[in-house]
Each structure stands twice: as C-alpha cells, then as structure tokens.
Amino acid sequence: MVADRSEATLASARPDARPAATDGESGPRRRPKNRKAQIVRVAARAFAERGYHPVGVDEIAAEVGISGPALYRHFRNKYALLVAAAEMGAQQLLDAAKAADNPALEPEPRLTALIRGIAEYTIDVRREGGLYRWERRYLEREDRARIRVIYTDLHDTVAAAIAALYPGADAADVQLRSAALLSAIGSITAHRTALSTTRLLHLIDEIGWDILRCELPPAPGPVTGDPILRGLPVISKREQLLTEAIRIFGRQGYHEASIEEIGAAAGINASSVYRYFASKADLLAAAFHRTGERVAIANSEALAEATGRADAAVRIADRFARMTFAMPEILPVYFSEFSNLPASEQHRLRSVQRQNVLEWANLLEGDQVEARFRVHAAIAQVVDVGRRVRFDGRPENLARVSALMRAVLLGVPAPSDPVAQPE
Structure with a gap:
C-alpha cells in the first residue's frame, strides 16, 4: 500500500555544477565550500529511493560531478555516507523545528508555526526524508543510538508545545500525539502523489490539528502476568x-x-x-x-x-x-x-x-x-x-x-x- 520509491532516478538528484568546477578533473578546480553537504544530500536521496545496498559510491560521485577517489577524500566508505546522511537529516529536521518553535506564543499559534516549519522542511527534502525511517537497520548500534538522541529531542520539542495546549494531560498521551503528528508529516516522503506546496501545507496543517483534537481512548495499564498467546502455527x-x-x-x-x-x-x-x-x-x-x-x-x-x-x-x-x-x-x-x-x-x-x-x-x-x-x-x-x-x-x-x-x-x-x- 505504498507508492513505488524506485520510480525516481538518481539523475534528477544531481545538483547543478559546471564541468570545470568538478573535483578530480582537468581544468580550474573551483571546489565549492558545500561540496560535502552536496555529497550527503545526493547520497541520502539515492539511499532513500533505492535502498542502501543497491547504490554504489561511484554512482553518487557521478551525480555530484566528481570522481570516486575525490568522494573518498570526504568519506572513507559507503557506510560513512549512510551515517552522515542519516545524521544530517535528523539534525536539520530538529533545527527546523527549533527555529519554528516559539514558547512565548499562545499554544495554538505556537503549534501552527511548529507544524508549518517541520512541514516546509519535509517538503523540501521529500525525496530523501524517509532515509532513517526505513534504512536505519543498516546502522551500527552506536550510530543508531546517537541519531536517536536527535529524534528524541525533536519529539520532546513537539511534545512541549502539545503539553502547553493541553496542560495537565497525561504524559503518555502527549508523547503519542507527538509521534502521530510527526508521523503524518513524514508520511509524504513515502509516496510521490503530487500536490502544490500551498495546498500540501494547508492539508498537513489540517491533518495535524485533526490529530491534536481527536479524543484518545485510555491507555492500557502495565503488563501483568504472562502474555496471552493467540493463534495456531500453520503447518504449510x-x-x-x-x-x-x-x-x-x-x-x-x-x-x-x-x-x-x-x-x-x-x-x-x-x-x-x-x-x-x-x-x-x-x-x-x-x-x-x-x-x-x-x-x-x-x-x-x-x-x-x-x-x-x-x-x-x-x-x-x-x-x-x-x-x-x-x-x-x-x-x-x-x-x-x-x-x-x-x-x-x-x-x-x-x-x-x-x-x-x-x-x-x-x-x-x-x-x-x-x-x-x-x-x-x-x-x-x-x-x-x-x-x-x-x-x-x-x-x-x-x-x-x-x-x-x-x-x-x-x-x-x-x-x-x-x-x-x-x-
């Protein structure tokens, strides 16, 4: 029930660059200051659309407009690229949320601004925004743990704004709404349905407030005793x-x-x-x-x-x-x-x-x-x-x-x- 991520190609991810400005080629060497960020952005898009394993380092280098050896001057291997892409995406999303959040505002306008800030960033990186969500299993434990701290900070930022809207609400409900809100915004990275930015921002705002206003049934209590196992195994x-x-x-x-x-x-x-x-x-x-x-x-x-x-x-x-x-x-x-x-x-x-x-x-x-x-x-x-x-x-x-x-x-x-x- 998900749109195909393979429809997009790496070619459309290539940043604008003039041949004379590329690394590892003859002619003037005008290496841009943001070359490393360009590499990470292209790698994130490729990994998100095609998966980590099918993408080669040489493909990423070609899309950036540099040679393979030039790319290795920035990243020692493909795994280092995956870590950098996942970490950069998490940090930039958190930065967008922090920039949009204003605790001095009343709860409703504060949340409206926060939803818009996160949505605008997600729309901008729509093609690579789902990288961590689906490819994190390839990250080593310590790298995954470090990036998870960034996402925890993001969730806490959103949860603080929700708690201001519902003072006295159960902390578990606030955290659940935070996860649901971020999930709805992030869902646009999993499909390619087209909608103008203006309409999409309006729709995300509507969905976000639907999540914030819905009545949640009570949470279950702590698990006691052995879990009840249901269902019998198939013999086929x-x-x-x-x-x-x-x-x-x-x-x-x-x-x-x-x-x-x-x-x-x-x-x-x-x-x-x-x-x-x-x-x-x-x-x-x-x-x-x-x-x-x-x-x-x-x-x-x-x-x-x-x-x-x-x-x-x-x-x-x-x-x-x-x-x-x-x-x-x-x-x-x-x-x-x-x-x-x-x-x-x-x-x-x-x-x-x-x-x-x-x-x-x-x-x-x-x-x-x-x-x-x-x-x-x-x-x-x-x-x-x-x-x-x-x-x-x-x-x-x-x-x-x-x-x-x-x-x-x-x-x-x-x-x-x-x-x-x-x-």
Missing part, C-alpha cells in the same frame, strides 16, 4: 517460509538475509527452500503479493460489512492496524525492499499497491488527491505509533491507533475552545 512449509522471510527481511534487511537463515527459521535446510521458491528474490516477491492480497481481502470485507463510506474507511483502518500489529515487520519490508524486486514484479505490484490506496481513498469525502495523502498518513500512524507502543497488540493500544487513523482519514471538527478538549 511454504507459509512458514513466507512468514519467517518477512520477519528476517524486516529485522536485518533483504541483502543481509540468507536463504540458509530463512530455511533454518522454518525448520528446513537451504536446499529444501528451493523446492518452494526459486530464489531469494522470488521469496521477497511472494511476500509482497501475499501482503497485497491480505490488504485487498481486508478492503473487500470492510466494504461488505460497512453501512456507509466513512464506516468502510474506518473498518479498513481497524483491519489494517490489526494485521500490522500481528506482524510488525510487514510494513517496513513493504516500504523499504521494493527496489530489490525484479522490474517485472515491481510493475505488477505497483498496480496492486495503487489500487489498494485508491480503493481506500475513494471512500473519503472531498478532493481525491488530498484523500490519498490522508490514506498514506493513516498508514504511517500504524508504523510510527505502533513502534512507539512496541506493537503491543492489546485492545487498548489498537483502539488508540485506530482513533488516530480515524481522525487522519475523516477529520475532527474544531472545537470552540481546544484547550478544554478532554484527554
């Missing part, structure tokens, strides 16, 4: 392989996963895996098709049970949240591994993905392009708010995620006094 080896492949791809990435590891997780050796799937790429394609089928079935069931269009949209949201919480790796794989499929499979799956989004968006009132943005923002709630609650699938958590998705999809009427909104 093919289904077991698909399930384990999705989990392993989601945990460590397609390129780091091996057929041997997937087979072992399903209780068979590597050679036996090939009785069910011709290759690792075939296994990935089957996982994508299975996900698309499950979403299509959920859509059909929701439509059959619904009493109206809005009711159908909410029923799809509820099913989508339950499906994702049952297997949290499914959406990260769906978002981040598309470029590893063969071109023929990409074309087939792109049609399925778009149809699922359009089916959902068609249930919403108003402009259909804006409806698609709302659907993607609702999907993002499952990913990011789900991570915030560690995909704890207790009914209370699912109800909170569903409430946020409902607000994003259908909107929330503005109260006369938002500060009085119950928490």
Whole structure:
C-alpha cells in the first residue's frame, strides 16, 4: 500500500555544477565550500529511493560531478555516507523545528508555526526524508543510538508545545500525539502523489490539528502476568517460509538475509527452500503479493460489512492496524525492499499497491488527491505509533491507533475552545 520509491532516478538528484568546477578533473578546480553537504544530500536521496545496498559510491560521485577517489577524500566508505546522511537529516529536521518553535506564543499559534516549519522542511527534502525511517537497520548500534538522541529531542520539542495546549494531560498521551503528528508529516516522503506546496501545507496543517483534537481512548495499564498467546502455527512449509522471510527481511534487511537463515527459521535446510521458491528474490516477491492480497481481502470485507463510506474507511483502518500489529515487520519490508524486486514484479505490484490506496481513498469525502495523502498518513500512524507502543497488540493500544487513523482519514471538527478538549 505504498507508492513505488524506485520510480525516481538518481539523475534528477544531481545538483547543478559546471564541468570545470568538478573535483578530480582537468581544468580550474573551483571546489565549492558545500561540496560535502552536496555529497550527503545526493547520497541520502539515492539511499532513500533505492535502498542502501543497491547504490554504489561511484554512482553518487557521478551525480555530484566528481570522481570516486575525490568522494573518498570526504568519506572513507559507503557506510560513512549512510551515517552522515542519516545524521544530517535528523539534525536539520530538529533545527527546523527549533527555529519554528516559539514558547512565548499562545499554544495554538505556537503549534501552527511548529507544524508549518517541520512541514516546509519535509517538503523540501521529500525525496530523501524517509532515509532513517526505513534504512536505519543498516546502522551500527552506536550510530543508531546517537541519531536517536536527535529524534528524541525533536519529539520532546513537539511534545512541549502539545503539553502547553493541553496542560495537565497525561504524559503518555502527549508523547503519542507527538509521534502521530510527526508521523503524518513524514508520511509524504513515502509516496510521490503530487500536490502544490500551498495546498500540501494547508492539508498537513489540517491533518495535524485533526490529530491534536481527536479524543484518545485510555491507555492500557502495565503488563501483568504472562502474555496471552493467540493463534495456531500453520503447518504449510511454504507459509512458514513466507512468514519467517518477512520477519528476517524486516529485522536485518533483504541483502543481509540468507536463504540458509530463512530455511533454518522454518525448520528446513537451504536446499529444501528451493523446492518452494526459486530464489531469494522470488521469496521477497511472494511476500509482497501475499501482503497485497491480505490488504485487498481486508478492503473487500470492510466494504461488505460497512453501512456507509466513512464506516468502510474506518473498518479498513481497524483491519489494517490489526494485521500490522500481528506482524510488525510487514510494513517496513513493504516500504523499504521494493527496489530489490525484479522490474517485472515491481510493475505488477505497483498496480496492486495503487489500487489498494485508491480503493481506500475513494471512500473519503472531498478532493481525491488530498484523500490519498490522508490514506498514506493513516498508514504511517500504524508504523510510527505502533513502534512507539512496541506493537503491543492489546485492545487498548489498537483502539488508540485506530482513533488516530480515524481522525487522519475523516477529520475532527474544531472545537470552540481546544484547550478544554478532554484527554
């Protein structure tokens, strides 16, 4: 249910540069002062659109207009580029939020300015803005921890403004709204639906306030006793392989996963895996098709049970949240591994993905392009708010995620006094 990130090409990411000004070539050497930042920006865009592994250092160098050896004068290897790109993106997003935040303002204008500042920056870096979200599993633990501190500061900045709007609100609710708000803004980096900047800023502001005004169901209490396990394992080896492949791809990435590891997780050796799937790429394609089928079935069931269009949209949201919480790796794989499929499979799956989004968006009132943005923002709630609650699938958590998705999809009427909104 995500737009294909492989449609964009590296060529369109190339910054303007004159041949005489490039590094590592004959002629005058007018190396710009921001060369390192140019390299990082192009690398971030390439990694975000195509994934970390498929992109080569020489490709990045060519797009910047320098030689491979010249690039290595700035970064010792491709991994260093990934770290720099992820860290720069996080820091610049935090800087944009800090610059827009003014605690001296009243809560509503403060949050409006904050939403706009974050949204403007995200629109500017839309093509590379999802890098950390989907490729962070390739970062080493200490690098990931350092960058996470920046994002924590970002969340705290947004949470402080929300707490000012709702004084006395439960801290967990404030943090959840902060995650949901940032998730909705960041969702524009996961698809390529076109909308003018003016309209998009207005829509993001609307969605942001829908999130801030919606009523959240109570949070669950602390976990006590042993968790209740539901469901029985399937006995089909093919289904077991698909399930384990999705989990392993989601945990460590397609390129780091091996057929041997997937087979072992399903209780068979590597050679036996090939009785069910011709290759690792075939296994990935089957996982994508299975996900698309499950979403299509959920859509059909929701439509059959619904009493109206809005009711159908909410029923799809509820099913989508339950499906994702049952297997949290499914959406990260769906978002981040598309470029590893063969071109023929990409074309087939792109049609399925778009149809699922359009089916959902068609249930919403108003402009259909804006409806698609709302659907993607609702999907993002499952990913990011789900991570915030560690995909704890207790009914209370699912109800909170569903409430946020409902607000994003259908909107929330503005109260006369938002500060009085119950928490």
